[in-house]
Structure formats: structure tokens, C-alpha cells
Amino acid sequence: MDSNILNEFRCCVYKCFNRAADALMDASDALLTESRARSVAELSLSPFFRRNWPSMYEAFQDAKIDRCALQRVFAQYAPLPASEQRLVVGGDASSILRPESRTARDRTYVHASNLPEGAKPVRPGWQFSELAVLPEKPSSWVYVLDNRRIPSDATQAGVMAEQLQEAAGLLVRRFLFLGDGYYGSETFRTLTADIDCDILVRFARNRVLYREPRPQTDEEISKRTRGHPTWHGAPLKLHDPSTQGTPDQSAQRTDAKGHRVEVACWLNLHFQKARNRPVCLFRVIRHGAADTKRDPKVSWFLFWGRDLPAPEEVPALYPRRYSLEHSYRVSKQDLLWEHHARAGASGDGTNYRRVGNARPSVPTPRLFARLAVRASSQAC
Numbered sequence: 001m002d003s004n005i006l007n008e009f010r011c012c013v014y015k016c017f018n019r020a021a022d023a024l025m026d027a028s029d030a031l032l033t034e035s036r037a038r039s040v041a042e043l044s045l046s047p048f049f050r051r052n053w054p055s056m057y058e059a060f061q062d063a064k065i066d067r068c069a070l071q072r073v074f075a076q077y078a079p080l081p082a083s084e085q086r087l088v089v090g091g092d093a094s095s096i097l098r099p100e101s102r103t104a105r106d107r108t109y110v111h112a113s114n115l116p117e118g119a120k121p122v123r124p125g126w127q128f129s130e131l132a133v134l135p136e137k138p139s140s141w142v143y144v145l146d147n148r149r150i151p152s153d154a155t156q157a158g159v160m161a162e163q164l165q166e167a168a169g170l171l172v173r174r175f176l177f178l179g180d181g182y183y184g185s186e187t188f189r190t191l192t193a194d195i196d197c198d199i200l201v202r203f204a205r206n207r208v209l210y211r212e213p214r215p216q217t218d219e220e221i222s223k224r225t226r227g228h229p230t231w232h233g234a235p236l237k238l239h240d241p242s243t244q245g246t247p248d249q250s251a252q253r254t255d256a257k258g259h260r261v262e263v264a265c266w267l268n269l270h271f272q273k274a275r276n277r278p279v280c281l282f283r284v285i286r287h288g289a290a291d292t293k294r295d296p297k298v299s300w301f302l303f304w305g306r307d308l309p310a311p312e313e314v315p316a317l318y319p320r321r322y323s324l325e326h327s328y329r330v331s332k333q334d335l336l337w338e339h340h341a342r343a344g345a346s347g348d349g350t351n352y353r354r355v356g357n358a359r360p361s362v363p364t365p366r367l368f369a370r371l372a373v374r375a376s377s378q379a380c
Contacts, residue, residue: 075170198305259288
């Protein structure tokens, strides 16, 4: 690692802390070194936290962070791929449950997993939206650009669109955003229409898209006495192969295990409620898949933007998004994200999720992550 770059990064981060800066930097150093700490109290025992344990709680409760300045620092030090490769970012939302915190501000009902059979998969808590630069090979070492709580009067799609808009103005390269099936909707398509980035998202297999309508002849136009022209062409139903027709592009390749992978692409489609927003549809058939819910044989993806990926790139491109899942696990289990969101009485969790990881010549992804969490904890 280039220690000069790391020192510069730490100095820039320190300037973003408007209050309790020394305590926050000590907390960051403790997080980077105390891998066995499982609570805020245990973290305060680190030799790198040079204060008494109450200062740890006060740092998370009373600190003030310049979020905009911190976002600029993260974007400045985020690693860039080679010029011929895409800059790939990913986004998703994760929840922190607060079922017993009746006075916690702005709680909402959020998704909860691993509950008893028959129980409703929701609990009171907070939901957070994260945007991060993804590594080429899936791992938990992502470089967080922004992490913020989704307030009760906003939606996951709306907050992510705001984050993408801000990232497009901060990053020096045009990027490709990877998202899960939640973002494969006409709402998100409309919200991101004017953002200068490419978007590739999962698409549910029970959805319907529409082709462009057939141009009308002069005779047909002259015979029409009322009503508007045809807005939609023939439907393309993902669950009905008879409506899909011949794809505009197709390719075949083999995966790492030697199994055949087929990719097809349909161009110039649109949603029924977003007819002026064209999208491209990809179908990926993996013949080596187990054809289960977690390992489907057929997967569908939507793309919109300027630089359409080649069909053979999609099967290897989208799995990079899974790094976010690993990152959330590390943040909650090793970086004590949930503990610090609770430690901050204001409770947003963003502040903590911004403190980081390690790569040669750049500040570590874990450092990015921890600082992001800390910045989100403050906003509640």
C-alpha cells in the first residue's frame, strides 16, 4: 500500500468531521484493528481509541459530518479500472431492525429475513440505500460512495436515483449501475432518464414489455376519425415464448465449469406506462444451473443507457453485484454497523458505514465502508 496516499485520504476525511473529529478518527482506527470487538464497549478498549469508553458513544451521538465533502473524498479516491474497461457500481438497500425502540425517530416497516415459518417478513426498523464501486471479482471489498437512510416519506427507487445523480457528477468516468429486481420498473426507468450513466438490472419473469407500434400508412391515417395513434406494438411476455419472436442479438459462451450459456437480446422495447423510455431486454440461459429459486436456469435483465454491453458480457457482468451482499454481511457482523446505528441516538447508521477496506495504492475498501456507516448513523 502507498502510505502517502493513505495519509492524504485520512487527512481529507478528518477535514470532513465538523465536530468530535478526533474521537471519530480514533473510532475509525479502532474499527480497522479490533476485528474481535462485538460491541461499542469492547471497541472502546482498543489501544487505538485513546479516550475513555463514554467518548465512543458521544462520538457517534454528537458528531457532525459534512456529508457532501465526504462524498467528494470517496469519489476522488475510488479506484478506476483500465481505460478500456467499464467502471461498475452497484446499489441496494438493507435494513436494521428496531422492534423494541418505540421512540426511535421515523421507524418504518422493513423486510426481515430468517423469521419463523408463517410469520410476516416485516418488522419495525430503518432501511438504508447504498451505492458502491464494485470490484472485478466478487468479494466483500467494495468501495462505498454513499450510504443513507431511506426516510418514511421517500422510496428506495427515489433515494437510489438521487444517489446516482450525485455520483454521476462526482466520478470522473461514466459508469454502469447494477441493481436487483426492485429497480426493474417503469418508475425507476423514469426517475433515471436524465442521469448520465448506464443501468443493468434484474427483471422479473412475469413482466410484459411492448415493441414499437407499426407505422401507419396514409390511408390508415385518413380513415382514423378520432382517438390517438397506436402507442404500443405487439407485447413481449417473458412467460410466453410465442410472443418473443426472434431476438435482435444473440451469443453463446461457456462458463467457468464448461457449461453452455446462451444470451439473447431484444432492442427498442418499452414499458406500458413509460412508452417514451426505451429499454433493451436480455435473456440468459445457463444450462448448468440447478433451475431453483436461488440458481435459476433462465434469467432476465433490463438495460438502458448509451453503451449497450455485448450479449456475451452480461453473464459475467451482473454477478459483480453480489459483492454488495458480502459487504452487508461484513458491515453488520465485523464492522458492528447495527451496534453503531443503535449507539447513535439520532440513529441513521450512515455515518458509521463510511470507515473502510485495503487495496494497494489506494485507501482500503474497509475504510470506505466504515466511514460510510458512520456518516449514515448521523442522519436519523
